[in-house]
Amino acid sequence: MSRFWPVxxxxxxxxxxxxxxxxxxxxKEVRARNAAWLAPWEATVPPGDTTAPRTFRGLxxxxxxxxxxxxxLPFAVTVDDTFAGQLTVTNIVGGSARFAQLGYWVDQRYAGRGVMPTAVAMATDYCLFEMGLHRMEVAIRPENRASLRVVEKLGFTEIGYAPRYLHIDGEWRDHRLFAITVEECPGGLLRRWRTDGDHGRQ
Incomplete structure (x- = not known):
């Protein structure tokens, strides 16, 4: 899989x-300015964990x-070439599974303008159609309406509910699980989003 990076x-x-x-x-500037907005959805380090990076350089x-x-696949999200957030594809698995998980955050000033659905669609298409993965998954806190709107706009299917799934904002938090497979987006997720979505508000 390493031959597909960087891109x-x-x-x-x-x-x-x-x-x-x-x-x-x-x-650092974007995250400081958005600290209150990001905090409820931000991954945190469980007590006693010494393996997680503590600085941006370490990350x-x-x-x-x-x-x-x-x-x-650790991506910076940009709008007009200006840093606007982060999208990371993690836990990439090959073999008979061929899936990965996707997480993201965006500067609040770009929220609701189609930026993150476009970014998620691009990353999903790259993973499914260039890397040959079969399935992409996203885990979202039930209270995170903005993030839920992203997967709803793109047509991800809800596949389950995971109690105490990730350590977020200082506690183990429940998550709703969503997924999409290559069979569910023939022709590409980005093309479908551009045709059917409110992508014009980027």
Missing amino acids: ELRSGRVGLRPLSLRDARAW VRDLRRQAREGRA
Whole structure:
């Protein structure tokens, strides 16, 4: 899988490119400005865990290592080439499973403007049609209406409910689970979103 990274993707004003150490200033500024908005949905480190990166530099290095091993695709989300958020494909599995999980966050100033659905559609298409994966999964807190709207707009199917699934905002939180397979988006998810969605509000 490592041969599929690095890669850059673009649709209109929205771009995906490898997250870089050069993004440090923009990443920190966006997250500081959006701290209250992101906090309820932010992954946190469980008590006693010493393995998770504690700095942006450590995060990028860890994600780069996973990308080299073919286990992750760490993207910066851009709008008009300006840093706007992060989208990371993780837990990439080959063999008879051929699936991956996808997580994302975006600067609040771009929320509701079609940026994240476009980014998720691009990443999903790349994983399904270029990397040859079969299934993409997304886990979302039931209270996270903005994130739920992304998967609803793109036609992901709800497949289950996972109690205490991820450590978020200091506690183990329940999540709704969504997925889409290559058979469910013939011709590509981005093309369907561009045709049927409110993609114009990017």
